[in-house]
Amino acid sequence: MRPTSGHDIFVEFQDRVRPFPNQVVRHDFGGVPLAFTGKGETFDLLFPLKEGEGEDEDEVDEREFDSSKVDRCEKCRSKRVFELQLMPALEEVWPKVDETEEEEEEGEKRKGRGRWEWSTVFVLSCEKECAEEVGGVKEAWREEKAFLQFED
Secondary structure (H helix, E strand, C coil): CCCCCCHHHHHHHHHHCCCCCCCCEEEEEEEEECCCCCCCCHHHHHHHCCCCCCHHHHHHHHHHCCCCCCCCCCCCCCCCCEEEEEEECHHHCCCCCCHHHHHHHHHHHCCCCCCCCCCEEEEEEEECCCCCEEECCEEEECCCEEEEEECC
């Protein structure tokens, strides 16, 4: 059963992550991102309201992933699809660096929310994984599109 509210989406996220709490990258090329929250610009862009739907909290569960509003691949103009997701546990394994006094003060303002403001990051890439031939080898180093979801 799909979640029925923005809060339920967060609960579903927790339930899905619970068996693998140390997972830092979730890869599923062509799959569906696991939303952290049913709110915010990223959710509205990637899980748009269907035509005729209102902004009713109960309709959040009816939204389906749709990347059609995301810019197409600059090389081949194909649509972008979900490729991977950076998970909240990444913050735990990322090397800590010495913070400046200003950064420490900013950290205090966040009150334990961690060093990063985001909760999860979705990366969308070209569905054709188009590549150019360079020296007889196909390479595909391209700029991808990243979308952040925030806790608040």
